[in-house]
Amino acid sequence: MNFDQQIKQKAAAIEAVLKKYIPQEEGYQRTIMAAMNYSLLAGGKRLRPMLMSETYELFGGREEGIIEPFMAAIEMIHTYSLVHDDLPAMDNDEYRRGRKTTHVVYGEAMGILAGDGLLNYAFETAFQAFDRITGLEAGEQSGLYQKAAKALQVLGKKAGIYGMIGGQVIDMEGCGKAVGRERLDHMYQLKTGGLIEASMMVGAILAGATEEEVLKIEQIAGDVGLAFQIKDDILDVTGTLKTLGKPVHSDEKNEKATYVTLLGLEAANNEVRGISERAITTFGSLGKRNDFLLDLIKMLVNREY
């Protein structure tokens, strides 16, 4: 099976996992469950849960009942951030992936509540991992509780004001202003890198990786996020509507500072190359093998679409 077939098969498997954990549409409050599921099941590449489960496997993790709730949780967090990003007071987007956005279909108030519901439900879902742990033998429990606790702490931090939300704030406040390289780095690190770091670190922690290994995974994931984002800046200039499926030169129009406006196209390309090589070298230094994960990382940093 080649990489394209593998990634499709794995995405389908994650879709099935996700469907196991979404809320039932029932009760007087069923509209919010419908709005949450509308946004959760709108497609998407499921990259974050994929990175999580592949990193879990890399470190020898084998407990579906523990990793799956976290896989569903990270996708719920990613989804809530999109639902709130699309709101009129934020980016005011009416379409996403060819479908009307949640607040357009369900109204603005429900868009806010559905996002809140998804964020809260993400943690509720992750907490389901505790049920699996409680079902195990007493001797195994303490170590696993500690791993799940650490995983929750990382998930929380990387999703919040010291992670993704923090990055959104910096992005929002920096829009249209001349910003320096340090601020831009920090914004990319948090906004794009936050959930990628959470995905890979949670996988590593739950599988029992050492602190040193988790640190390396954080560096790899951070580099993946950064390279991915710089590539995004480059494609906004060099891509076409056809290859990207979205308008190009939007950064220029929005007077946004990007790696390309700061460094120029060639230097930005060199940055991507350097960061990608660093990530792959760090990956090699782990001395563990998961060829699909390595290919996935390469795909993310080298994408042309």
Add this chain to the structure above:
Amino acid sequence: MNFDQQIKQKAAAIEAVLKKYIPQEEGYQRTIMAAMNYSLLAGGKRLRPMLMSETYELFGGREEGIIEPFMAAIEMIHTYSLVHDDLPAMDNDEYRRGRKTTHVVYGEAMGILAGDGLLNYAFETAFQAFDRITGLEAGEQSGLYQKAAKALQVLGKKAGIYGMIGGQVIDMEGCGKAVGRERLDHMYQLKTGGLIEASMMVGAILAGATEEEVLKIEQIAGDVGLAFQIKDDILDVTGTLKTLGKPVHSDEKNEKATYVTLLGLEAANNEVRGISERAITTFGSLGKRNDFLLDLIKMLVNREY
């Protein structure tokens, strides 16, 4: 010390706890920390953390490092719900407790993000209890991990679509429509009762209460929430602007179904009395003593303001 002095002293102590756990206003994203703290430190009676810590004490809990993160967490969840409730697309309120609401001061986009940040940070804060557990002797850890896990599950559920958020959805959709008693009960149970139940149950669980005891605490807290809410309906009709500090007859103007419009004033008053007595009887059946908590419960169900 009489009850009024006690409640003031305890509220001040909780204020100090809260200040230990609020985010530092630092980094490129410091605006969101400022917005979160603006809403968190806007005053308020701190009833939820108070109910939590008193219930913790009722069952003999003595670990500050474990209960305090949860006390801060429940107040953060309560606060985020107010910040989002006040947004233009929701209740569109410009003032709360005499201060401008968060989105009026910081803008609508930041109001959304600050609410998200508070909800996420609530869980991050609760997760700090794990640090305390990890610092204890190995023999004590497993049991405490299990209690913290159970407490998190209850906190998550009661704050989310099966709790507070669910109640908000029912309230929003029911507004202006003729609704039945069952729907109204369910709405009050979730919207008002959700966080009160979470507060008292988390306190009980963390202190090691039995399942039967936690169930009784849930019933008491549910009754407190329900009586509190029906009393709110009554005061909207019988109160004055002066005693309430907010406009009266607002339910009538909004064509809202309430216990008073459904049952009439006398029957509504009888309901409050019946529910309050039931709560106090259940409390007595626990065979544990915390006179302040009992007085607090009585105050909540009998309030005239």
